[in-house]
Amino acid sequence: MGRLHVVTGKGGTGKTTVAAALALALARGGKRTLLVEVEGRQGIAQLFETAPLPYEERKIAVSHGDGEVHALAIDAERALLDYLQMFYKLGSAGRALKRLGAIDFATTIAPGLRDVLLTGKACEAVRRRDKRQRPVYDAVVMDAPPTGRITRFLGVNEEVAGLAKVGPVHNQAQAVMRVLKSPQTAVHLVTLLEEMPVQETVDGIAELRAAGLPAASVVVNMVRESLPGEEQLLAPHRHTDQLTGALALAFSHAGLGGARAGGRAERLVAPLLAQGREHAERVALERGLRTELGAQELPVRELGRLSEGVDLPGLYGLATELHDQWHPGEPA
Template sequence: MSRLQVVSGKGGTGKTTVAAALALALATEGKRTLLVEVEGRQGIAQLFETEALPYEERKIAVAPGGGEVFALAIDPELALLDYLQMFYKLGSAGRALKKLGAIDFATTIAPGLRDVLLTGKACEAVRRKEKSGRHTYDYVVMDAPPTGRVTRFLNVNDEVAGLAKIGPIHHQAQGVMRVLKSPDTAVHLVTLLEEMPVQETADGIAELRAARLPVGRIIVNMVRPELLGFDELELARAVPRTAVARSLSTAGLGGARRGGNAERLVEPLLTQAEEYAERYTLEHEQRGVLGELGLPLHELPLLAEGMDLAGLYELATELRQQGIS
């Protein structure tokens, strides 16, 4: 497994949930994982049922086997202050710039600068080592922007390195790209078994490959349980309506004791079966499309009880059982 795990996906596919579950899965057996949020939505805090994350690395969960998950919500303004202090030793002068609004102004008018700071902070956590020489974190998991923006987001340092030919900005950008375009990084795409998310996943993979960014795995989220297969569905279509009504009556559904009529239940039941058949066919087709992309494919179930902290641990277990560890 690469040490920097970047998780992207179309909005609504649950990429933040998958990133959090991945961080838990990687932290098992005594590992330390840092889960990084770059979009300022505080989605990680909500998933782990904790207070809003400050701009500092904070332990938010313990994984099975004693591993630890830390989280960091990166604030672009404070990251820029860190940057100014690191390379230019501005100290109080940098804080004065913040009070004057210059930091906010800079990150607002230059979106590329904002992305440089966000990716730079994550890559710094990947490279950081303790005095013993061991990496501070075994893995860093980044909850990245959606698929449509992730390639430009990750590749922005290439542009910056080209614009700034010398100096600390150039060297910082080059250092970030050395991490992002190395085997130390893997970019995973989260999708649903629906046409639009699958198409966006395919487009995103093509963009990442064109930019020479390392693509990792496809994770299909919120997969519904398979109730019937193609053979069973064909048999269901062939059963006469009278036979269905008779079976319902025999089972005590819609009979006289309930004041109903079994025949009234037949049409809604068959309509529901037809809708399931359409969805089953669509999902089968989309699995085929994803399979042609040539990447490891994983599936996470739709949790009937909804998403909570227990569900997050359940998804982490699913990922580990599927070989992500």
């Protein structure tokens, strides 16, 4: 398994939730993970019910077995100051540039530069070692931009390396691409079992593969539970009519009224069956979308829908689901 986990997905699929759950899952058993946010939305802080994340790595959660999840909201301007200090030793001159607005100007007119800084900071966390030369983090999880622009986001360093033939910029861009295109990196695409997110996921996988970037898995989020008897609900109408009669009779025996009461049971059964049939048709559509995702020849993992919405207990539950699917047979 890689050490940099990039989580992407169409807007509304819950990619930030999946990234947070993955960070918790990877921290199990005493490991340390870093959960990185690059879009400035403070979604991680909201999920973990903590204060907005500063531009510094901060412990935000403890996972099963005393694992630790740290988090970082990367700010492009601060990352540029770090970059200037690291490669050009500007120090106070870099701070003066910030006061003059030069850094904001640079990152605004060159969005590619912003992506270089964001990916570079995450890759630096992957490469970082402690005094014993052990990785500071066992895994880094990035809550990345949406699927529609993930290939450009991850591949921008290759463009920069081609433009700057020599020097620190070239070397840094090459170092980042060595991480992103190596087995250390895994890109996970989050989707729902709906036509548009699935199509965007399929397109995203194709784009990542064409760019030589490591599409690693698909995570299907908010999966509906199947109901008993769905096949009968999808059967031809003559079978449904038989089912309607049988249910009306059962309702009548249960004291809900029958023909003598003006057909109240029949009137009750019909709308219930209509709702059930609508659900069953939805499940049949999802079955076809699962087949389409399976054709991508990537591992597909599924997370259930949280009935109470996403809160901390629900997040830990999703982390357990991910752990169990990544490591079947291991103790929970």
